[in-house]
Amino acid sequence: MDQPTEQPSKGHTRTRSAVKATRPRSSTKGPLDVDDVPLTSPGPLSPPHTQRMTLQPQPRSPGPASPLPRSAAQSPVPRRPAPRPKDFSFLLRPEIYHPLTPLAIPTAFRSDPSKQPTPETPIPDLLARGQFRAAAIAATTALTGPDAPAPSDHARIFSLLYTRLACLTLIDGTAIAAQEVKTLEDLNSVVYVDETTGEHLVPWELRVLNVRLQALGFGDPRRAVMSYYDLAREARARLAAVMARHDNSARELWKDRLADVGIRVAGALVEMDDLTGAAHHLGSLPEREGDGGKLAMAKALLWLHLGDVGAARRCVKGEGVEETAEKVVQALCDMADGEYQTALDRWGELKEESDDEMIVVNMAVCLLYVGRMQEGKSLLEELVACGRSSHTLLFNLTTMYELCTEKARSLKIKLSERVAAMNESVNGWEKTNADFKL
Amino acid sequence: MSHQRYPSHDAVKEPHSVSLKVLRLSRPSLVTQFPLQPPLSDPSSRQQPLAPASLAYSPHDGSDVDTNPAPFVLSPIVNLPPSFGSAYVGETFSCTLCASHDAVNLLAPGQDESALPEVARSIRDVRIKAEMKTPGVGAPVTPLDLGPGSDKGIDLAAGETLQKVVDFDLKEEGNHVLAVTVSYYEATDVSGRTRTFRKLYQFICKASLIVRTKAGPLSVGGQGQRRWVLEAQLENCGEDAMRLEKVVMDLELGLVYSDCNWEASGTQRPLLHPGEAEQVCFVVEEAVGDGGSVDERASEEDGRVVFGVLGIGWRGEMGNRGFLSTGRLGTRHVEPKKVAA
Missing domain, CATH: 2.60.40.10 (Immunoglobulins)
Incomplete structure (x- = not known):
């Protein structure tokens, strides 16, 4: 380590609570340290430099009397002549992965033999067909079966692990994913870094997904904010490095990633119900050129969620906001004001201009509020007939079924049959009982 | 129910x-989404588009307008309660x-x-x-x-x-x-x-809001009008956050008030999480007529000056409206202590 450890002035001493004790020790810095690496840092990043940023374990307790065991044992000696191959066999143990049963799947999705994947179906096919449960199972089989990757084959292991975890979140299995992700422990550990190049071995998308899942798994939502800041710091350093190299394509990639993580911080704050914090954070993010007012939309939705309709309306008044986005927010604001008829008229106008699923669903909801549920129900059924099947669409339609009859169950089962008859697509094919309130 | x-x-x-x-x-609620990168996507120069299945509603093909602020967690599509x-x-x-x-x-x-x-x-x-x-x-x-x-x-x-x-x-x-x-x-x-x-x-x-009030005398104003200060603590005793929208007084005849709260200071409306309280304050005084004198003394009931009622308006999640008003507020009038020169 090229950084001396005698700087206890940085960051405060922490008393670790009982809950946190179950969490792996992490080298995260606080969000306030984000300016440590200036965006304009000159020169490309040399490998030891990268290591210092991402790997240096922060001293949690002052004084050298309590060295961190892991850093003492595995602290990389810079320029070790021949690094040992990495061993990720701890991710190949079958006991980590939970079995996924088809019990929560409506029968309609299990009856058509042509749509039942076989164990031989390749994972990319499953993903393209929206068979995410099958893909999650296939990823586990690939990780733990006879053809499991070598413990050092980090690219394949992490690709399969990401497939597994991402698919779990798509099939209402986020709780399971949050348990399974714990095996990764601290992704900032040196275990995950190539000792010669200083590159992080874990793909970026897995590191991003890991933040939210670990926060859920360890019951420590605040951690997510800090971990995103960690990623943001790294993205900024990378961005500075590629800009110095005039590598334009890599620059766009890191810019995208930095912006993405910035928005995810706000999401983490919303998830922990710190809505004011999220609003402040979104307010601090720079508008990106050509984003069509996405940030303005995000801010407006947050204000609506908070109940400040005036602030929401102001968000979309500015330049650079797409006209459609502005109309959408205005219609949502009318609904928040309880002016459902006005909102309904706006959704009706928008529906003429666009075939956006959201516009039709929101219009149908408005119809129910003004006492015209029958029309709303027909609108939603038309959407299903057009091949749409988002969770929201199905939820609202089954709610209307429940209002129409004492015997909604048969209607719901018929709906599940119609959805199961749809073509498989990357939008997701298989649904759960919960989607139909069965 | x-x-x-x-x-x-x-x-x-x-x-x-x-x-x-x-x-x-x-109110209907905004649907949350947790957008993610599609698995097994090739590493490339630009960030891949987010996996459509992770979005709250399907992106529509062939249109140039994308209304979804993904990767943000809230989306504009709504769910029925x-x-x-x-x-x-x-x-x-x-x-x-x-x-x-x-x-x-x-x-x-x-x-x-x-x-x-x-x-x-x-x-x-x-x-x-x-x-x-x-x-x-x-x-x-x-x-x-x-x-x-x-x-x-x-x-x-x-x-x-x-x-x-x-x-x-x-x-x-x-x-x-x-x-x-x-x-x-x-x-x-x-x-x-x-x-x-x-x-x-x-x-x-x-109950959504607990209102505690306290009134006290202020020194007499320039035109001889009597003045009081009315303070109120508003505590959110519900389970959801509320954004206070307005606090207004509906006063008895012959009284006027000035607001000393967020409208007066031009600051943001307070957000009250469950269990949090906000203190508000008003100065109530006898109206001064055109002649520059107090037209009419504030009415008193059993030696008690009655101000009127305090109304509080708020908005909850997705703008759900709430409004309540207190009973008639007032105070026994006591002359403020004269401060020795």
């Missing part, structure tokens, strides 16, 4: 051909009542469709009536207005629904009962009869 079917009014013990279902219409939730004093209780011609209802359990006599029963003149019983002792039952449209009975073909919406301002804590009566005329080829049933929906209305 617990509900029970009231014993049927009519003597016929046959299942009803019309069913009644209700849904409380709180999933459950009854909590009802709070100060809110408007909205509810939709749906009476449907439930053709399948004619079948008793285990009964075959062919076992029915002529299925051709027509349902005519369906009407819904609703009333609210409030917790006050001996409080009258309030008949509710049903919208939209007139309360004329309508005919329902099988599978059709008569939908109504009721609104009721919640003003009291405690047990409320929404009583809904459905009546219709059931006609077969040879005969017909009027049938009625009633369902009761009971729910508890909780």
Whole structure:
């Protein structure tokens, strides 16, 4: 380590609570340290430099009397002549992965033999067909079966692990994913870094997904904010490095990633119900050129969620906001004001201009509020007939079924049959009982 | 909301051909989403588009406008209220009542469709009536207005629904009962009869805001008008955050007030999380007429100056409105201590 450890002035001493004790020790810095690496840092990043940023374990307790065991044992000696191959066999143990049963799947999705994947179906096919449960199972089989990757084959292991975890979140299995992700422990550990190049071995998308899942798994939502800041710091350093190299394509990639993580911080704050914090954070993010007012939309939705309709309306008044986005927010604001008829008229106008699923669903909801549920129900059924099947669409339609009859169950089962008859697509094919309130 | 079917009014013990279902219409909620990168995507120079299955609604093909602010967690598509939730004093209780011609209802359990006599029963003149019983002792039952449209009975073909919406301002804590009566005329080829049933929906209305007030004298103003300061603590005792929108005083004749709160200072409206309190303050004084003197002394009741009432308006999640006003506030007038020069 090229950084001396005698700087206890940085960051405060922490008393670790009982809950946190179950969490792996992490080298995260606080969000306030984000300016440590200036965006304009000159020169490309040399490998030891990268290591210092991402790997240096922060001293949690002052004084050298309590060295961190892991850093003492595995602290990389810079320029070790021949690094040992990495061993990720701890991710190949079958006991980590939970079995996924088809019990929560409506029968309609299990009856058509042509749509039942076989164990031989390749994972990319499953993903393209929206068979995410099958893909999650296939990823586990690939990780733990006879053809499991070598413990050092980090690219394949992490690709399969990401497939597994991402698919779990798509099939209402986020709780399971949050348990399974714990095996990764601290992704900032040196275990995950190539000792010669200083590159992080874990793909970026897995590191991003890991933040939210670990926060859920360890019951420590605040951690997510800090971990995103960690990623943001790294993205900024990378961005500075590629800009110095005039590598334009890599620059766009890191810019995208930095912006993405910035928005995810706000999401983490919303998830922990710190809505004011999220609003402040979104307010601090720079508008990106050509984003069509996405940030303005995000801010407006947050204000609506908070109940400040005036602030929401102001968000979309500015330049650079797409006209459609502005109309959408205005219609949502009318609904928040309880002016459902006005909102309904706006959704009706928008529906003429666009075939956006959201516009039709929101219009149908408005119809129910003004006492015209029958029309709303027909609108939603038309959407299903057009091949749409988002969770929201199905939820609202089954709610209307429940209002129409004492015997909604048969209607719901018929709906599940119609959805199961749809073509498989990357939008997701298989649904759960919960989607139909069965 | 617990509900029970009231014993049927009519003597016929046959299942009803019309069913009644209700849904409380709180504000719809924005759907959350957790967008992610598609698995197994090739590393490339640009960030890949997010996996469509991780978005709250499918992105539409071929259009240039994307309304989804992904990767943000909130999306503009809305869900109907999933459950009854909590009802709070100060809110408007909205509810939709749906009476449907439930053709399948004619079948008793285990009964075959062919076992029915002529299925051709027509349902005519369906009407819904609703009333609210409030917790006050001996409080009258309030008949509710049903919208939209007139309360004329309508005919329902099988599978059709008569939908109504009721609104009721919640003003009291405690047990409320929404009583809904459905009546219709059931006609077969040879005969017909009027049938009625009633369902009761009971729910508890909780306090949303605790208001504590304190009034004290201020020094007499320049024109000899008496002045007071009124402070109030507003505590959110509900379960959801609320954004205070306005605090206003409705004063007795001859009094005016100035607001010393966020409107006066131009700061953001306070957000109250559950259990949090906000202190507000007003200066109340006797009105000074055109002549530059106090026209009329503030009215006093038993030596007590009565100011008027304090009204508090707020917005909850998705802009759900709340408003409540206090009882009549006032203070025993005491001359402020003279400060020695």
